[in-house]
Amino acid sequence: MDNDNQSQNHNTDMDTGNSLKDQVMASVKSGHLKMRPKWHFVLRASLLAVGTAVAALTLLYLASLFLFIARETGIWMAPAFGWHGVMVFLISLPWVLILLVLLFIVILETLVRHYAFAYRMPLIYSGLVIIFLVVAGGLLVSTTPFHEKMADCPPAGGPPPCMMGFYRDLDPDRHQDLHEGTIIQVSGQNYVIVNRRQEQLLIVVTSETKLPFGAGFAEGDKIVVVGERDGSQVKAFGISPFDGRRPDYKP
């Protein structure tokens, strides 16, 4: 029997009593009011704890995936090339993933506010604690091979979750004007790189190309290039080394 029904039954009993105490006790004695069993509350507390844990783990997964994608695609390097780089950076960010991270931060915050340790502190403190733990946990997970294994696909594609869902954000085609790959040939001041799709791209370096971290690239180096692609040629607006950790592609 739920609370509302119990209240209604109780109100029927109340017509026969005088004081509030008499009315409530009459309902208790008549059996209209029944205590909820202990397991009901244990179950509710457990569901809250499980819900909080699931939200925390999902958030950790999403945050670490965001950091992994940002690192593996070299998005972080783009703003170093000035306004053009900043625009490429903003366009290339995995916004759906970012929005989901924010949504789960709100969900987790809402769930933990049920616990005394959280509601006793200002919202901004508990929010900052969550953000700190998510960033720290995300960085930790992103350094493990977890996402690499999830995202590592053979050239012809593979079974799910290979390049499915968020892992598609690793696909070079998802990033307009942002190209990352491994140098397989140095040709004068230009470079030939191979990207994740095993495509060979000629990176054309001009006097306008920005090289904020230097130009001494050699075969085997991983670079991220901002520039417009025309066929298999990219006129580099900026080039930077990056620390993607996924195994190199064999040309």
Added chain:
Amino acid sequence: MNDDTDEIIAIRVQNGDSEAFSILLERYEKKITRYARKFLSHPDDVKDIVQDVFVKAYVNIKSFDPGRKFSPWIYRIAHNEFINALKKKKSEKIAFIDFDVLLPHPVASETADADVDRKDLRRLLDGCLEKMPAKYREPLVLYYFEEMNYREIGDVIHLPVSTVGIRLQRGKLLLKKTIDRQHPGQSAEIFGKK
């Protein structure tokens, strides 16, 4: 007269001694009714709402942790019922999120001189409470009428202690302005003490 603590009586009820619930009813009926009358701005259905508080307390008594104090537990049930009643009436806006909760506030700790003017404030509050927003009215009622400390109020309303402090501070300021409008000079007798 039963000398057992509320917590011991609650354990008896949890263990099946339903009759013992009448002792808790006796102890808290007046307090919860006073809380309801002062917090709710529509006293016509106070009796029904208070009755529902005790019905919920009995139904959910097994969720009470005997390791904690009983008083905040039943006041928490009352708070939830009263907020629901206010929402149903739609007579007052209850904000989903309050910016008072967002940031920490530097609030002076409770002091002895706060108790000195408690009686006078209680008298003044009686006439002005219904003109105040619910978010200030409730901590004022719990502090001045139910004589709870900041921490206990925080546990009832689920607010940080600093937010309780800032709401009490702002509530008192609002009270002073209201009194100044209604009875010029009277507030200085009370607030001037500080």
